[in-house]
Amino acid sequence: MTVLMISNDMNDADLAKAMDKALRAGDALIMDGAVGRALQTGAQAWIGTLARARSPVTVTLSGEVGPRGLALALLADAVTLSNASAQEAAHRVPLLAVLAATRLGQVAARAFLAEPAPLRALKRAGVLHGAKADVVAAHKTALVAAAELPFEEAVSFAALIHLNQEQN
Amino acid sequence: MAIESVIHTSREAGVTTITITRPEVRNALNVAVLAGMADAVEAAGSDGETRVIVLTGGAETFSVGADIDMLSGQTAASYVHSPNRFGFERIRETRLPVIAAVSGFCLGGGCEIALAADIVIASDTAIFGQPEINLGIIPGAGGTQLWAERAGRGAQAEAAMGGRFIKAYTARRIGLVDRIVPKEALLSYVAAEAVQLSCQAPLAVRAVKSAMRARWCMSAGAALDHEVTLMANLLASSDAREGIDAFLGKRKATFTGT
Numbered sequence: 532m533t534v535l536m537i538s539n540d541m542n543d544a545d546l547a548k549a550m551d552k553a554l555r556a557g558d559a560l561i562m563d564g565a566v567g568r569a570l571q572t573g574a575q576a577w578i579g580t581l582a583r584a585r586s587p588v589t590v591t592l593s594g595e596v597g598p599r600g601l602a603l604a605l606l607a608d609a610v611t612l613s614n615a616s617a618q619e620a621a622h623r624v625p626l627l628a629v630l631a632a633t634r635l636g637q638v639a640a641r642a643f644l645a646e647p648a649p650l651r652a653l654k655r656a657g658v659l660h661g662a663k664a665d666v667v668a669a670h671k672t673a674l675v676a677a678a679e680l681p682f683e684e685a686v687s688f689a690a691l692i693h694l695n696q697e698q699n
Numbered sequence: 700m701a702i703e704s705v706i707h708t709s710r711e712a713g714v715t716t717i718t719i720t721r722p723e724v725r726n727a728l729n730v731a732v733l734a735g736m737a738d739a740v741e742a743a744g745s746d747g748e749t750r751v752i753v754l755t756g757g758a759e760t761f762s763v764g765a766d767i768d769m770l771s772g773q774t775a776a777s778y779v780h781s782p783n784r785f786g787f788e789r790i791r792e793t794r795l796p797v798i799a800a801v802s803g804f805c806l807g808g809g810c811e812i813a814l815a816a817d818i819v820i821a822s823d824t825a826i827f828g829q830p831e832i833n834l835g836i837i838p839g840a841g842g843t844q845l846w847a848e849r850a851g852r853g854a855q856a857e858a859a860m861g862g863r864f865i866k867a868y869t870a871r872r873i874g875l876v877d878r879i880v881p882k883e884a885l886l887s888y889v890a891a892e893a894v895q896l897s898c899q900a901p902l903a904v905r906a907v908k909s910a911m912r913a914r915w916c917m918s919a920g921a922a923l924d925h926e927v928t929l930m931a932n933l934l935a936s937s938d939a940r941e942g943i944d945a946f947l948g949k950r951k952a953t954f955t956g957t
Contacts, residue, residue: 583866583868585823585824585882672823672881675823676823679871679872679879680868680871680879684871684878688881691881691888692881694887695881
């Protein structure tokens with residue numbers, strides 16, 4: 532397990548680099564710290580990295596949660612809250628609309644954006660749950676494949692995971 | 700550096716698998732690797748047994764590209780006649796079908812070797828790129844042509860001019876690779892695919908490759924004519940008779956490559 536402490540003076544390039552390094556180890560990643568920053572174009576780098584991570588990712592949201600924290604929550608496999616607060620409508624930004632649509636589905640994304648309180652929107656969308664890392668780890672590559680590949684190829688991908696598990 | 704220490708070759712059921720084995724430098728290419736791969740590819744082409752070649756770097760890394768000192772030692776005059784330049788050509792020119800099994804970094808010359816294969820199967824950890832532009836040079840072994848063949852001119856320009864890396868799923872989406880499989884299953888999946896391909900009529904498979912590659916050196920019209928010639932020649936083969944007889948007899952064909 533690798534713990535990544537995020538600070539508010541960490542820009543998107545630094546965050547992307549730190550995530551890459553942490554995920555390269557192949558262990559479960561836990562992210563904690565300050566997540567109040569806004570989302571800028573540089574966030575694309577770590578959004579892509581996190582969306583395709585093979586390891587389970589847990590995010591703890593605490594203190595002031597801004598668009599960066601909300602994006603991390605939408606991309607994580609498990610999210611926990613600890614004394615967190617967020618400004619009303621902080622989740623109504625284009626990058627979060629895309630993440631919500633991709634992760635929650637088009638209909639649920641609209642409900643997510645319609646709810647004015649960001650943390651309540653996350654809760655109602657079912658994002659706030661503490662899934663166990665080992666449970667997620669067993670299915671992570673299949674979940675990513677399902678998001679990235681056409682249906683038949685994703686099924687074939689999952690079938691190969693089964694076959695590989697049977698053979699080992 | 701001995702070729703045997705940087706290249707491992709094995710043959711099973713008509714499939715020759717050529718593996719780069721320099722894990723300590725993430726399978727960087729040097730003259731020994733390129734010459735070893737080219738020798739192994741040519742040997743497979745003439746051994747009379749191999750029907751399919753698999754090129755791989757194993758489950759972790761395909762290749763990070765050329766050793767930097769392989770390039771820094773070259774001059775304008777020496778590069779054109781260098782063993783590394785001819786190594787790429789010799790690998791590309793095999794008449795046998797080639798499957799590249801790619802995992803992890805597949806950069807520079809490594810990417811040029813992989814993309815010259817007929818089928819590219821990548822693991823979900825694969826990363827492709829032509830970073831040569833960052834050194835003030837260009838990909839010099841197919842990296843300004845092979846992306847366009849598979850993924851179009853835009854992807855080609857972004858890769859070769861921008862030096863940008865792309866990850867496995869993006870590579871699949873743009874058509875740069877033909878299949879994404881879990882990293883843990885890459886080698887066994889490719890081995891099974893290669894065996895399946897080796898059961899196809901060998902002359903016909905080679906004819907398909909020849910017809911497909913014709914566009915590299917002919918106009919579209921000439922390539923279509925070449926296709927007709929290949930087809931006509933195949934009709935006289937034992938394999939074609941066997942294929943038609945097996946179809947009519949509702950049995951599985953056994954092709955001998957004659």
